[in-house]
Amino acid sequence: MLLLLAAITFTSSFEGGALGRVERAGPGHYRCAVPGQSDQDNRNRQASWYAFRVDDAAGKRLTIDLVQLLGEYNYRAGTHAVTARTRPLVSTDGTRWTHLPESAVEWVEAGPALRLKLDVKTPRLWIAHQEPYTNARLAALAREFAANKSLKAETIGKSVEGRPLFLWTIHDTGAGGEPPPAVWLMFRQHSWESGSSLAGEGVVRWLLGATAEARLARQRFVWKILPAADPDGLAHGGVRFNRNGYDLNRNWDLVLPDKTPEIAAQKQAIFHWLDEGRTIALFLSIHNTETSEYLEGPPVEFAPRWFALLRDGTTFHPSRPDYTVMTATTTEGKPGRMNVAQALWRERRIPAFLMEQRVEFNEKLGRYPVAEDRLSFGAGLAQSIVKLFAQER
Numbered sequence: 001m002l003l004l005l006a007a008i009t010f011t012s013s014f015e016g017g018a019l020g021r022v023e024r025a026g027p028g029h030y031r032c033a034v035p036g037q038s039d040q041d042n043r044n045r046q047a048s049w050y051a052f053r054v055d056d057a058a059g060k061r062l063t064i065d066l067v068q069l070l071g072e073y074n075y076r077a078g079t080h081a082v083t084a085r086t087r088p089l090v091s092t093d094g095t096r097w098t099h100l101p102e103s104a105v106e107w108v109e110a111g112p113a114l115r116l117k118l119d120v121k122t123p124r125l126w127i128a129h130q131e132p133y134t135n136a137r138l139a140a141l142a143r144e145f146a147a148n149k150s151l152k153a154e155t156i157g158k159s160v161e162g163r164p165l166f167l168w169t170i171h172d173t174g175a176g177g178e179p180p181p182a183v184w185l186m187f188r189q190h191s192w193e194s195g196s197s198l199a200g201e202g203v204v205r206w207l208l209g210a211t212a213e214a215r216l217a218r219q220r221f222v223w224k225i226l227p228a229a230d231p232d233g234l235a236h237g238g239v240r241f242n243r244n245g246y247d248l249n250r251n252w253d254l255v256l257p258d259k260t261p262e263i264a265a266q267k268q269a270i271f272h273w274l275d276e277g278r279t280i281a282l283f284l285s286i287h288n289t290e291t292s293e294y295l296e297g298p299p300v301e302f303a304p305r306w307f308a309l310l311r312d313g314t315t316f317h318p319s320r321p322d323y324t325v326m327t328a329t330t331t332e333g334k335p336g337r338m339n340v341a342q343a344l345w346r347e348r349r350i351p352a353f354l355m356e357q358r359v360e361f362n363e364k365l366g367r368y369p370v371a372e373d374r375l376s377f378g379a380g381l382a383q384s385i386v387k388l389f390a391q392e393r
């Protein structure tokens, strides 16, 4: 009898895939490097994204150590995005994802490493830090609503590698009067933060819904949506820098069209709206981080009320008691260190905010956040904005 023993293989050759060097440490035991990404000066390495597939391990017990986790954040060394409380997700079909149970994950301080203990039951097993959200998934969403008359999609520029930068406008013409203000929402400045895209999809699905509330929201505001600020990063499984190594949520105080064409195009689209005499009621960019969840922005009158609406009416579970007034820059005295909110507020007094949403356990949800939670947040976010400005009238 001939036994064909297929070797276990690891691959990240798919959209959004990311995996570094793989070494065999013993029988059924592999060390898998998290590739991470560094900036244009080879600083600020962050290793917060891995997405790969294990093939031909069905019936085996595998130990996978995720290694090379250490990095640097805002020039502070020794940080690591993967922690003892990280729960990677797995999928047997590449579509439906579930968090690994606590018993399958162990933190190894020496290294450090996150050890995954897997009883593999299927020929293919996908593993990722968060549920992936690719350009293909975004394109499917756009196709789903292509015939919807309330949605207009345009391309405002191209990424470093020539991918289109989309701007979606959701609006229904109302009864006339003053031209409505824009609500400007930005997603996925950092490509590892796939939860940001799920929140964005939640916003879009709610706004394009048939409810009276959504219809009113479409009439009252022009919703401007930048669904993927770094499409190259989504394609390559990047972390937080564009293909030239530039952080797309820094560098907003500089306009470097050759280095950061993404920022140049986004900034131009936003300022063009203002230059046409229109207004922006608020701007928000949504991010993910490991343990904290917060809203920060400029010292505008409505911010504390919006924070309360989000805290009380959505899945938002802030780790800070109040909304935070942002600083002028992330790194004092160094050019190229302003984030989008800091620069939009400084240059044009746009009430621009950033929100971080946690990846790790969320006590308000009673679980690690899943796709449904992000989608539901998006719906709640749009409603919170409508409520906020309805109160103001």
Ligand SMILES: [Zn+2]
Pocket (backbone or CB within 6 Å): 189, 190, 193, 249, 287, 288
């Ligand atoms: Zn981010």
